[in-house]
Amino acid sequence: MTEALPPSALLMLLASLRDRALAADTLNALAFSIANDTFPLLSFRQALVFAQRGTGFELLCVSGLAKPTEDSPYLVWLRPASRWIGEQVADDQPAWLARDACQPPDDIADGWTEWWPAGAWCLPVHSKHGERLGLVVYLLDAAPDDRLPSLLQGLRSTWAYAWTALTGRQKRPRWRPTRRQLAVLGAIVALLLFLPVRQTALAPAEVVSRQAEIISSPIDGVIARMDVRPNQPVKAGTPLFQLDETTLRSRADVLQKEAAVADAELVAATQRSFDNPQSKNELTLLDARLQERRAELDGVRAQLERTRVMSPRAGVAVYSDPNDWIGKPVVTGERILRVADPAVPAMQIELPVADAIALEPGSQVTLYLAAYPLQPLHGTIIETSYEARPNDDGIVAYRLLASVDGSPAHARLGLHGTAKLYGGRVLLGYYLFRRPLAAFRAWTGL
Structure with missing residues (x-):
């Protein structure tokens, strides 16, 4: 067919095919253009466009058909036939497959005799990184002209470019390490696992007072009024609240x-x-x-x-909101508020059992307050509980009390944050796999 076209008409046809490929907005539209618009150039019996899907192929378009019937005998036969053709086309160069010369398997040969002509011209579509994107098969009665592959080289590159852009498969070459590099990397990782590191744990914490006294209801009754506001300084003998x-x-x-x-x-x-x-x-x-x-x-x-409760000492009244207590029935011994000394702050830490590490009095603690993240508080553990109990959130945790170094002005009572607890030094491998190892032993009993 190319010999019947003058050079100028051939160039215009190739340019038109490239423009149509670049104008496609979906992969199916590109496959339709490849299968149908190239007929004036090849005069084929039929054109098939396949997309590479792992080791197999997916049929995208058949020339002359808008949507092939997936359960037709022809398309069922095309599935193994496309895989066999893909194995015959090993590189990125076009290949002519003649039925009599390539000797396909019996099941493929029978379908070839029934549905295909004497030969199939296969044009693989590869990305610029060498990855095969798809395969175009033209069914012809005779082998194409020897000059045709070089003429279609630019058109195939345009197909590959448009295919890559529409599927988003633009990939950079991956770096693959050699065996020696893997061995060196494994040795470095193994050595790092023996590196001694400081064992740490994170837990929620609150700033409290080391000298605080709990004020509870002396009798059963209903709270009539609260005489102090939250965080109000009080003296010894100051009225705190009144029962009805x-x-x-x-x-x-x-x-x-x-x-x-x-x-x-x-x-x-x-x-x-x-x-x-x-x-x-x-x-x-x-x-x-x-x-x-x-x-x-x-x-x-x-x-x-x-019925009128007085403050037993000087400090600050610590509780939530007066409206939460006015008119509320209380029983004898129910905690109403605390009178705390703000000059002696401390950290009250609730360490979950799942994150617990070996800690002793004197271990270092750093508290990162939510209100002052750039001004952490430092201190040491002074009390630890040996029994874990559920907290207000239902999490079983150990309660720890830590001191606060110095007299920071931002260490106000009631502030919350995250405390970082420092334990002894352990190997990095133990630090990383401590919890998985504990879970493994719990499941297996080893």
Whole structure:
């Protein structure tokens, strides 16, 4: 067909094919152009475009068909046939496969005889890095002209460029280390595993006071008001909160009247006892009843005196919000707030059991506060708990208390952050594989 075209017409046709390939916006559109637009150049029986998928091929387009039927006998036969053709085309050069010369397997030869002409001209499409992207197969009655591969070299490069751009398979050559380099790298990694490092752990922490006293409810009742605000400085004897006195005062009034009645009954019985000897037997009972009412009244009055809670020491009132407590029923011993000395700050650390490491009093601690990440607090552990308990988040953790070095102004009570705990020195391999090793032993029991 190329001999029938003048040189100028051939160049215009090749330029048109390149423009159509570059104008394709999808891979299927590019495959349609490759399979159909090249007919004036080759006059083929049929053109097939395959995409490389691992060791196999995926049929993208068949000339003259908009969408091939996937379950047709012809397409079923094309699957093994495309793999066999791909094995025959080993490099990036076009290859002419004649049915009589290449001797395909029997199952492929039978389908070739039924559906294909005498030969197939295969044009592999490779990226600039040598990766095969796809395969174009033209079914011809005779071998193409020897000059045709050189004429189509530029067109094949355009197909490969457009194919790479549409599939995003532009890859740089990968560096692959040699065996010697791998051995050296393995030796370096093995030596690094024996490098001694400091064992560390991270845990949530809060700034607290080392001298803090918990203020709890002295009796059962309802909180009527909070006399101090959160973080308010207080002195010894400063009122902290007030419990509601309504129930107790009503009870005191009733008991006072009952005691008065019992006292009157006792006086009347005493007067009757002078004339009636039998009334002397009632004196003991009435006196005991009077003493009981007076004892109850004294108890209620003592509770009334305890409804107003005073600060036992100077410090800062630490609690959440007054609105959370006003009107709330409380029981005896329920913690309401703390009176803490802000001049003696400390770190309260909750170390989860899963992250626990060997720590002793005197181990170093660094606290990175969320409010002051560039000004960490430094200190040492002074107390450790031997029993792990669930915290407010339900995480079982050990509670640690650490001191704060110096007197930093930003070490305010109630600030939270992340504490970094420093243990003893261990090998880097143990540091990296400590938790996987513990999990492995837990599962296997070794």
